Amino acid sequence: MTQTRIAIIGGSGIYDIDGLEDAAWQQVETPWGAPSDHILTGRLEGVGMAFLPRHGRGHVHAPGSVPYRANIDALKRLGVTDVISVSACGSFREAMAPGDFVIVDQFIDRTVGRAASFFGPGCVAHVSMAHPTCPRLGDACENAARDAGIPVHRGGTYLAMEGPQFSTLAESRMYREAWGADVIGMTAMPEAKLAREAELCYATVAMITDYDSWHPDHGAVDITQIVATLTGNADKGRGLVARLPALLGTDRAPCPHGCDRALDHAILTAPGARDAQVMARLDAVAGRVL
Numbered sequence: 001m002t003q004t005r006i007a008i009i010g011g012s013g014i015y016d017i018d019g020l021e022d023a024a025w026q027q028v029e030t031p032w033g034a035p036s037d038h039i040l041t042g043r044l045e046g047v048g049m050a051f052l053p054r055h056g057r058g059h060v061h062a063p064g065s066v067p068y069r070a071n072i073d074a075l076k077r078l079g080v081t082d083v084i085s086v087s088a089c090g091s092f093r094e095a096m097a098p099g100d101f102v103i104v105d106q107f108i109d110r111t112v113g114r115a116a117s118f119f120g121p122g123c124v125a126h127v128s129m130a131h132p133t134c135p136r137l138g139d140a141c142e143n144a145a146r147d148a149g150i151p152v153h154r155g156g157t158y159l160a161m162e163g164p165q166f167s168t169l170a171e172s173r174m175y176r177e178a179w180g181a182d183v184i185g186m187t188a189m190p191e192a193k194l195a196r197e198a199e200l201c202y203a204t205v206a207m208i209t210d211y212d213s214w215h216p217d218h219g220a221v222d223i224t225q226i227v228a229t230l231t232g233n234a235d236k237g238r239g240l241v242a243r244l245p246a247l248l249g250t251d252r253a254p255c256p257h258g259c260d261r262a263l264d265h266a267i268l269t270a271p272g273a274r275d276a277q278v279m280a281r282l283d284a285v286a287g288r289v290l
């Protein structure tokens with residue numbers, strides 16, 4: 001039986017978590033460069049935890065320059081089994097109001113130019129992204145949010161835009177009306193793709209901060225309002241995280257949805273045709289099958 005290790009990737013406004021026993025910020029090196037920051041490790045109710053601020057402490061990484069591959073590799077290297085990605089998001093639905101949380105289950109990837117795979121020439125792999133988030137982890141996030149009294153919606157499609165500018169009104173209407181997206185952010189892709197390649201269970205918790213620009217009563221997105229909403233929701237985020245260890249437990253059975261076996265039939269490059277240098281970089285991410 002594997003030991004559970006829960007990672008929280010903190011989004012905008014979340015640069016630290018408190019309450020960890022044996023807390024220490026650890027520097028982790030990866031073949032993909034340095035992660036966004038050192039990683040805070042420790043234990044919560046006997047369960048191993050790791051916290052990584054996606055934009056770095058002080059918010060130094062823009063959505064397009066977050067080192068997504070290094071971040072996921074570093075978490076895998078630390079023995080993480082489950083990744084909960086927390087993201088400040090705009091909402092395309094009246095009912096998903098600022099202050100609410102949405103447990104996202106689908107993504108539309110509109111990012112461009114970000115390194116979106118650990119694989120490539122020398123070792124080619126294709127994983128399924130049909131169901132990009134882990135329902136078991138989604139259950140834990142939903143239950144943790146409900147226990148903490150947070151208004152939570154289960155299921156939603158996250159439109160990942162490139163940014164850093166917010167959407168035009170025409171884009172906002174298109175994403176909402178024609179594409180059926182529910183929330184919008186700038187960072188869940190390629191993070192979710194990389195987590196799947198690294199065989200990690202992954203869930204996104206969208207913290208709604210605004211109505212983007214489509215809503216006739218709310219006008220354009222305003223970063224001041226976003227930050228105020230985020231600050232006001234910090235306790236909710238803490239409440240959700242605090243409940244996760246009890247819900248996930250210390251011993252982790254294989255994922256019933258197969259997230260931890262995503263590479264079983266994914267690698268196409270014949271063993272004799274694989275590039276040794278490329279293979280060396282995949283030691284943490286794909287070591288189980290290489």
Ligand SMILES: CSC[C@H]1O[C@H](OP(=O)(O)O)[C@H](O)[C@@H]1O
Pocket residue numbers: 010011012013054055062063086087088089163185186187188226
């Ligand atoms: C602070 S508004 C825009 C910024 O916030 C979100 O970041 P994260 O997903 O890391 O919480 C959004 O994706 C943008 O990067």
Ligand SMILES: Nc1ncnc2[nH]cnc12
Pocket residue numbers: 088089090091161166167184185186209210211212213221226
């Ligand atoms: N409206 C919005 N668009 C993109 N990212 C966001 N993060 C928070 N609000 C957002």
